[in-house]
Amino acid sequence: MKITRKDFLRISGLGLLAVAGRKAVRAVAERTSERASEQTSAPFAKQVRWGMAIDLQKCRQKDGCDRCIKACHSTHNVPQFSDRAHEVKWIWKEPFKNVFPAAQTGYTREFFGNLPVLLVCNHCDDPPCQDVCPVKATWKREDGVVTIDFHRCIGCRYCMAACPYGARSFNWLDPRPAIATVNLDFPTRTKGVVEKCNFCEERLAKGLGPACAESCEEKAIVFGDLEKPDSEVRRLLRSRFAVQRQPELGTGPAVYYIV
Amino acid sequence: MSDRPLILAGLTLFVGLVTTPIWHGALDRKAALTAPPIQLPAQEKQCVAPASYMRSSHMQLLEHWRDEAARDGRRQFVAFNGKIYDKNPTRTCVTQCHTDRKEFCERCHDYAGVSDPDCWNCHNDSQRTSRSAP
Numbered sequence: 001m002k003i004t005r006k007d008f009l010r011i012s013g014l015g016l017l018a019v020a021g022r023k024a025v026r027a028v029a030e031r032t033s034e035r036a037s038e039q040t041s042a043p044f045a046k047q048v049r050w051g052m053a054i055d056l057q058k059c060r061q062k063d064g065c066d067r068c069i070k071a072c073h074s075t076h077n078v079p080q081f082s083d084r085a086h087e088v089k090w091i092w093k094e095p096f097k098n099v100f101p102a103a104q105t106g107y108t109r110e111f112f113g114n115l116p117v118l119l120v121c122n123h124c125d126d127p128p129c130q131d132v133c134p135v136k137a138t139w140k141r142e143d144g145v146v147t148i149d150f151h152r153c154i155g156c157r158y159c160m161a162a163c164p165y166g167a168r169s170f171n172w173l174d175p176r177p178a179i180a181t182v183n184l185d186f187p188t189r190t191k192g193v194v195e196k197c198n199f200c201e202e203r204l205a206k207g208l209g210p211a212c213a214e215s216c217e218e219k220a221i222v223f224g225d226l227e228k229p230d231s232e233v234r235r236l237l238r239s240r241f242a243v244q245r246q247p248e249l250g251t252g253p254a255v256y257y258i259v
Numbered sequence: 260m261s262d263r264p265l266i267l268a269g270l271t272l273f274v275g276l277v278t279t280p281i282w283h284g285a286l287d288r289k290a291a292l293t294a295p296p297i298q299l300p301a302q303e304k305q306c307v308a309p310a311s312y313m314r315s316s317h318m319q320l321l322e323h324w325r326d327e328a329a330r331d332g333r334r335q336f337v338a339f340n341g342k343i344y345d346k347n348p349t350r351t352c353v354t355q356c357h358t359d360r361k362e363f364c365e366r367c368h369d370y371a372g373v374s375d376p377d378c379w380n381c382h383n384d385s386q387r388t389s390r391s392a393p
Contacts, residue, residue: 141332149329150381151325151329182383184354188380188381190380201332205332
């Protein structure tokens, strides 16, 4: 078959036009589908990033105070096992030297080392637990809350291995017998699933703040929107020196400690 | 041709045996198909969907509720009659209406030969006893 120069130019011109046209059509289609998904997407407010600031000085004002821990654990039906091997915890205390091993000198250790630090799930920007979950049972919501679908959890505990903060607990036993009084408004868990602090997402949905922050008389726990420049938590983080746990890992914790 | 009575007798016996379930069921009054009596809520007359739909498809509805509430945060359910319910099996289903799980869920599940649901291992009901894991 012989092809003239005129034919060749005509065919290649048409081919180029077809490619350009396809690109344009695809771009338009993508934009419309994006708009459609925006309308049908989850009702979590975008541009909200829930976060928390814990004032350690205020937190240790009352010696041995555990109001927040009690409030959280009774709100969420967290079982109390005396055996540490079966322990389930959403909010708990650890000595300063274990929480911030790098943030001290030999001299500060004398004073700070054994002071209790309140710990919860950090609700990371880039949560490693989400990345390792083989069944997508745990994920970061659009408002920053790292949540668990207990229905889907298969109990492999990869997330527990991945979490650098030890925020997750596994239900080795049926938790029901270890719950003193059951709060009907929150499900208990079952043997074989992993659980952790959920930033009180069930209360956030009702417009309430977390139970721990609400129960603290010293107002040591401040919860709010990190995206909003004039929120209380942002104002606090602007005016006081705060640290995150192991920021060098790049997980981006949303829980700040005012030291 | 002399085997004809033998063959006919054998055939009759065979057909009789094969159709046992049919004539046994027809003769036995007790085996009649009647749904087990389930305890209906005293005060509430209307479920979140028509009863016929709930009977056949409550599992799909509950699964939709589960996925939408747990994964997308859509916690409100607009019923067919415009009423709004929380997608909350404890508050919406079992504390107000179907207060006795054994008389409602399990009786029918046992009858239908369906494995017992493990919903109530986590979701609180009036009894709050865990069933053994499946």
